Amino acid sequence: MNQQLIFTDELESALKALVHGLQPSVVVFLADENTAIHAQPLVKALDGSLFTVPAGEQNKGIRNAENIWQAWLDIGLDRHALLINVGGGMVTDLGGFLAATYKRGIRYINVPTSLLAQVDAAFGGKTGINLHHIKNAIGAFHQAEAVLFSRFLLQTLPVRELESGKAEMLKHGLIADKGLWLDMLSLKPGEIPENVLIQKAVGIKAEITARDPFETGERKLLNFGHTIGHALESLAMESTTPLLHGEAIVLGMLAEIEVSVQLGVLAAETALAIQLDLKRLFPHLKAEFQFENWLPFVLNDKKNQGNRVLFTLLHEVGAASYNKAVETYQMQEAWRKLQQEWA
Numbered sequence: 511m512n513q514q515l516i517f518t519d520e521l522e523s524a525l526k527a528l529v530h531g532l533q534p535s536v537v538v539f540l541a542d543e544n545t546a547i548h549a550q551p552l553v554k555a556l557d558g559s560l561f562t563v564p565a566g567e568q569n570k571g572i573r574n575a576e577n578i579w580q581a582w583l584d585i586g587l588d589r590h591a592l593l594i595n596v597g598g599g600m601v602t603d604l605g606g607f608l609a610a611t612y613k614r615g616i617r618y619i620n621v622p623t624s625l626l627a628q629v630d631a632a633f634g635g636k637t638g639i640n641l642h643h644i645k646n647a648i649g650a651f652h653q654a655e656a657v658l659f660s661r662f663l664l665q666t667l668p669v670r671e672l673e674s675g676k677a678e679m680l681k682h683g684l685i686a687d688k689g690l691w692l693d694m695l696s697l698k699p700g701e702i703p704e705n706v707l708i709q710k711a712v713g714i715k716a717e718i719t720a721r722d723p724f725e726t727g728e729r730k731l732l733n734f735g736h737t738i739g740h741a742l743e744s745l746a747m748e749s750t751t752p753l754l755h756g757e758a759i760v761l762g763m764l765a766e767i768e769v770s771v772q773l774g775v776l777a778a779e780t781a782l783a784i785q786l787d788l789k790r791l792f793p794h795l796k797a798e799f800q801f802e803n804w805l806p807f808v809l810n811d812k813k814n815q816g817n818r819v820l821f822t823l824l825h826e827v828g829a830a831s832y833n834k835a836v837e838t839y840q841m842q843e844a845w846r847k848l849q850q851e852w853a
C-alpha cells in the first residue's frame with residue numbers, strides 16, 4: 511500500500527506540493543454543505559472546481575453518486591483528473607467511491623475534517639455508498655494517493671460529532687493499545703484530542719491495513735463493535751432518531767463485549783470495567799432496540815461467510831481476535847444482558 515499520511519498545520523502548501531507532484535489534468539473538489547467552508551480556500555489556491563453534496567449519512571447514496579458522475583461528464587473530466595475530498599467520512603467514502611468508479615478510476619486525495627474520518631474513514635482504501643439503508647452495501651477498495659491531517663479543521667466540528675469520532679479511537683485502543691485507551695478515558699467531553707493521540711490512533715489502523723489491505727485476515731480486528739454496531743446504525747437510519755456512526759459503534763462494542771464474555775474469551779470483571787467507562791463517556795446511549803429488528807442486518811453483513819456470522823472478540827484491553835463464529839442465541843443472550851443492565 512502506498513498511501514502517504516501527512517500531518518500538517520500548513521494544509522494549503524502541503525496540498526500544493528502534492529498536486530504538483532501528481533501533475534493532474536485538472537483538480538476537482540468534493541465537500542458537503544458544512545465542510546465546503548474548509549474546501550473553498552484550497553479550491554482557490556489550486557484553481558480547482560468545487561462540487562458539493564448535502565450533508566448527512568442519508569446522502570451517501572446512489573442518487574448523489576449519479577449527480578456527481580453526470581456533472582463530471584458534463585465538464586469533460588478525464589481520467590487524469592485528481593479529486594480532493596474535503597469532509598467527514600460521508601464525503602471521503604462517497605468521493606472515494608466516485609474516484610474508484612469514474613472512467614474506471616481516477617486518483618484522489620482525502621482531507622478529513624471530522625475526527626472520525628481522521629482516525630478511521632479517510633484512509634485504508636475502503637470506499638462505498640449505502641443502498642436502501644444497508645450501510646456500505648456497494649463499494650470498492652481504492653486507495654487515496656495521500657491523506658492530509660490538520661487538527662485545526664476539527665475546531666468547527668459539532669461536539670456530538672467530535673465525541674462520535676472518539677468512539678473509533680477508543681476502539682483502536684481496546685483492540686491494540688492499552689495506553690491509548692487509558693489516555694482517551696481522561697479526555698473531557700468536547701475536548702479535541704492532542705495530535706499525539708490522533709497520530710497513535712491513525713498509526714494503529716495504518717499498520718494493520720498496510721499488512722492486510724483487502725481484509726483477508728488481521729484487518730478484521732478493526733471491525734470490533736461493528737457487526738452489531740452497523741446493524742444498529744442501519745436500523746436507526748430508518749427511524750426519526752438516527753445514531754451517529756461512532757455512537758452505533760459504542761453500542762456495538764458494549765454488546766460485543768457481552769458476546770466475548772459469553773464465548774469465554776473475556777473476563778466478566780474486565781468486561782464490566784470497560785462497559786462502565788464507555789457508559790460514563792456516552793451516558794445518553796441506550797440499548798433500546800429490539801433484537802429481532804437488528805438481527806436481519808447482522809445476518810446480511812458482508813463480513814459473513816455463508817451462514818456463519820463472524821465476530822471480532824475482545825480478550826483484554828489491547829488484545830482481540832477475529833473470525834469467531836457466533837450463534838444467533840449467543841447474540842440474543844448478549845443483547846438481553848445488555849438491555850437488562852443498560853437499557
Ligand SMILES: NC(=O)c1ccc[n+]([C@@H]2O[C@H](COP(=O)([O-])OP(=O)(O)OC[C@H]3O[C@@H](n4cnc5c(N)ncnc54)[C@H](O)[C@@H]3O)[C@@H](O)[C@H]2O)c1
Pocket residue numbers: 542543544545548565566567570597598599600601603623624625626627630631632633634635636637645646663664665666667668671674755756
Ligand atoms: N471507509 C472506512 O474505512 C470507514 C471507516 C469508518 C467510518 N466510515 C464511514 O464514515 C461515515 C461517518 O463519518 P463522519 O462521522 O465523519 O460523518 P459525516 O461525514 O456525515 O460528518 C458528520 C457531520 O459533521 C459535519 N462536519 C464534518 N466535518 C466538519 C467540520 N470540520 N466542521 C463542521 N462540520 C463538519 C458533516 O457535514 C456532517 O454533518 C459513515 O458513512 C461511515 O460508514 C468509513
